[in-house]
Amino acid sequence: MNGTVNGTVIPTVSGTADRTSVVGDAITWLNDPFNWTGQSGVPSRLVEHLGMSALAVLLAAAVALPVGIYLGHVRRGGGLAVVLANASRALPTLALLLIFASTAIGFGNRATVLAAAVFAIPPILTNAYTGVLGVDPDVRDAAHAMGMTPMRSLLRMELPLAVPLVAAGLRTATVQVIATVPLAALVGGGGLGPIIVSGFANRRFGQVLAGAVLVAGLCLVAEAVLAVAQRAVTPVGLRAPRRGRAGAAAPAPGA
Amino acid sequence: MITSAGDARPNPWLSWPYVRDNWGDISEALGQHVGLTLQAVLVATAIALPLAVLAHLRPRLAGAILGVSGALYTVPSLALFALVYPFLLDARLSVLIGLVMYALLVLVRNVLVGLQGVPEEVRDAARGLGYRRLRMLLTVELPHATPAVVAGLRLATVTTVALVTIGVVVGYGGLGQLLFRGFQSDYHAEIMTATLLCVALALVADVALRVLGHLVTPWLRTQGAR
Numbered sequence: 001m002n003g004t005v006n007g008t009v010i011p012t013v014s015g016t017a018d019r020t021s022v023v024g025d026a027i028t029w030l031n032d033p034f035n036w037t038g039q040s041g042v043p044s045r046l047v048e049h050l051g052m053s054a055l056a057v058l059l060a061a062a063v064a065l066p067v068g069i070y071l072g073h074v075r076r077g078g079g080l081a082v083v084l085a086n087a088s089r090a091l092p093t094l095a096l097l098l099i100f101a102s103t104a105i106g107f108g109n110r111a112t113v114l115a116a117a118v119f120a121i122p123p124i125l126t127n128a129y130t131g132v133l134g135v136d137p138d139v140r141d142a143a144h145a146m147g148m149t150p151m152r153s154l155l156r157m158e159l160p161l162a163v164p165l166v167a168a169g170l171r172t173a174t175v176q177v178i179a180t181v182p183l184a185a186l187v188g189g190g191g192l193g194p195i196i197v198s199g200f201a202n203r204r205f206g207q208v209l210a211g212a213v214l215v216a217g218l219c220l221v222a223e224a225v226l227a228v229a230q231r232a233v234t235p236v237g238l239r240a241p242r243r244g245r246a247g248a249a250a251p252a253p254g255a
Numbered sequence: 256m257i258t259s260a261g262d263a264r265p266n267p268w269l270s271w272p273y274v275r276d277n278w279g280d281i282s283e284a285l286g287q288h289v290g291l292t293l294q295a296v297l298v299a300t301a302i303a304l305p306l307a308v309l310a311h312l313r314p315r316l317a318g319a320i321l322g323v324s325g326a327l328y329t330v331p332s333l334a335l336f337a338l339v340y341p342f343l344l345d346a347r348l349s350v351l352i353g354l355v356m357y358a359l360l361v362l363v364r365n366v367l368v369g370l371q372g373v374p375e376e377v378r379d380a381a382r383g384l385g386y387r388r389l390r391m392l393l394t395v396e397l398p399h400a401t402p403a404v405v406a407g408l409r410l411a412t413v414t415t416v417a418l419v420t421i422g423v424v425v426g427y428g429g430l431g432q433l434l435f436r437g438f439q440s441d442y443h444a445e446i447m448t449a450t451l452l453c454v455a456l457a458l459v460a461d462v463a464l465r466v467l468g469h470l471v472t473p474w475l476r477t478q479g480a481r
Contacts, residue, residue, distance in 0.1 A: 022341040089410070090457035092417040094431055095450040098438040102446060179331035186423065186435065196337045200424060205341035212337035216330040223329045 025206020026213065035210075042192075042214065048109075049181055049191035049218070056113045056177045060120035061170065068125040068169075072132025072162070073154050081129050085122045093119055093180055101187040109191075112184035119180060120173035127169025131162030164234045171226040178222050182215050192218065270444035277445075281433065285452060288429025291347075291422070292415050292460070295354035299411060302355070303362035304404075308392065310363070311370040321367070324360040332357065332421045346427035354418055358411040365410070369403025370396050402475065405468030409461050416457040430456075 029035060036042050071077035097115040101107035105114060135158045143153035159166075182193030195211030231239060274281065310317040330338075332353055340349040373396050381391045420431030428435070430449040437445030469476070 086413075089413045089417065090454050090461075092420040092431070092434075092450070092453050094420040094423070094428075095434055095446070095453060098434050098446050099450065102438055102441060102443060175329060179329070179334075182331055182333045183421075187438070193333065196333060197424065200337070200340075208337045209341050212334040215334040216338065219329045219331060219334075220326060223326075 022205045022209055025204070026209035027206075029204075029207050029210040030213075040194075042195075045190065045192050045195070046214075046218070049178070049193075052109055052113050052181050052184070052189075052191055053116070053174065053178045056116035056181070057120055057170070057174050059113070059117040060173060060177075061124055063117075064121045064124035064169075065128050065166070068128030069132050069154070069159070069162075069166075072129040073150070073158065075133060078129070078133075081122075081126045085126055088119055088122045094183060094186070097183055097187060107187040108189040109184055111187055112181060112189045112191075115183075116177045116180040120177050123172040123176065124166075124169045127165045127172070128162065131165030131169075132158050134165070135161045160235060161238070164230070164238050167230040167233050171223075171230050174226055175219060175223050179215075179219050266441065266443045268443045268447040270448075273442075273444035274448055281448065281452070284430050284433050284449070285456075287427070287432075288416070288419050288453075288456065291351060291354060291419050291427075291429055292412065292456075295351055295415050296358055296408065296412050298351075299355045299358035299362055300408065303359050303366060303407075306359075307363045307366035307370060310367050311396075312388070312392075317367065320363065324363055327356060328360045332418050333424055336421065336424050340425050346422070346425040349425050350419070350422040350427050354415050357418060358415050361411040361414060362404075362407045365403050365407025366400060369400030369407075372403065373399045401472050402468065405464060405471075409464045409468075412460045412464060413457045416453060416460060420453065 034041075038044070068081070071080065093115060096118060097111060100111035100115050105111050132154075139157055139161065140153060143157045148156065181191045182196065184191050185193030185197035192211060192215050195214065196208055199205065199207035199211055306320060310320045335353040335356065336349050339352050340346070343349050343352075377395060377399065378391065381395045386395065419429045420434060422428030423431040423435045426432075430453050433445055433449035437443070437449065
């Protein structure tokens with residue numbers, strides 16, 4: 001069976017490629033200045049990748065944060081969060097991406113950003129909902145007794161206490177989006193994904209490996225940076241005790 | 256249904272004639288999808304159970320196992336397939352290895368949580384009855400962890416069904432192949448049929464595992480637990 005990408009046939013039967021030289025080819029590719037300059041160089045691809053990811057997270061947050069915070073505040077709609085999370089697991093990202101790309105949305109980056117944003121909604125919404133819902137009822141009572149309006153109570157008391165979970169949701173969503181954006185390559189979009197996909201199309205497996213290392217590295221770095229950021233935005237009193245000064249961040253809990 | 260004026264030929268999202276005329280292709284892709292999912296989850300379970308037990312018995316290893324698995328889980332499936340394929344040059348095996356890894360991480364975490372969730376009183380009672388470590392593990396802790404294991408299996412299976420589609424990168428993506436072919440030839444019915452089959456497959460697997468979980472935990476039934 002053959003797969004085709006951008007009209008080019010990818011033979012999947014063992015071919016002529018010499019597998020022993022793949023790592024060498026990858027290193028050569030990564031050291032080639034040509035691959036680091038210009039429009040299709042790694043830096044501009046990286047910027048595009050991060051830009052698409054940021055846009056997708058912003059779109060998702062704009063929808064999911066208000067809804068999640070509101071539902072948590074009025075203590076209703078827990079079922080919605082669960083249904084959303086389950087439905088988003090059963091629906092393949094690729095399916096939604098290709099459906100978007102086949103409609104008026106058009107293919108390329110726009111379809112990818114939208115699809116990534118849709119799948120970023122459940123983690124943000126669920127965490128915001130759980131975070132606000134989990135605020136100690138005594139705190140809300142105290143705010144009420146001090147004469148705070150529900151809005152003021154939400155903004156001054158409940159939201160700051162929910163920050164750790166809200167931030168955890170944004171972090172999970174962001175890493176997931178950065179990991180999803182490479183699929184853009186399948187619908188003619190940009191970012192780092194095309195390095196891998198065009199490598200496959202041309203049977204340049206060194207390039208495939210180099211692209212995979214870049215994408216995987218980006219995701220690991222993003223995860224680590226966001227773990228630090230999450231800690232930084234968490235109010236000091238709510239921080240978990242630090243294990244060691246140089247201790248690496250713990251992985252995100254399964255959302 | 257009103258089609259827009261410029262459309263030369265109808266391109267419906269749902270089309271029974273498509274399903275009827277292409278059943279051979281569809282069932283082949285479906286079979287590939289089911290086969291990959293089953294194999295991946297079975298292999299992952301066979302590795303995850305001993306690994307989780309090891310992490311449970313040697314808590315020093317638990318941090319390392321969870322840390323490494325968490326980091327690996329961060330790596331996108333597209334990149335993972337691309338990392339493996341150049342060395343194996345075997346599409347099916349590459350996809351399978353990737354799927355096994357992701358399922359493995361979900362499973363290890365869930366089994367470990369289940370094992371660690373056994374109440375200390377229960378362990379004390381077992382110790383008081385003279386249970387050794389192995390017997391406690393097999394007859395007290397593992398049965399107690401069964402709901403968590405089933406929950407992990409459900410999550411891993413549903414995730415795997417969706418992930419198989421990414422196999423198109425190496426040309427072995429089950430229903431993903433139909434999705435991608437439909438996209439390239441702008442054939443809406445093919446995309447939608449494959450999408451619906453993917454979702455249906457995930458739901459059927461989820462319900463089947465839930466029933467299985469119900470059957471293997473008769474002691475939870477009388478209490479009307481979750």
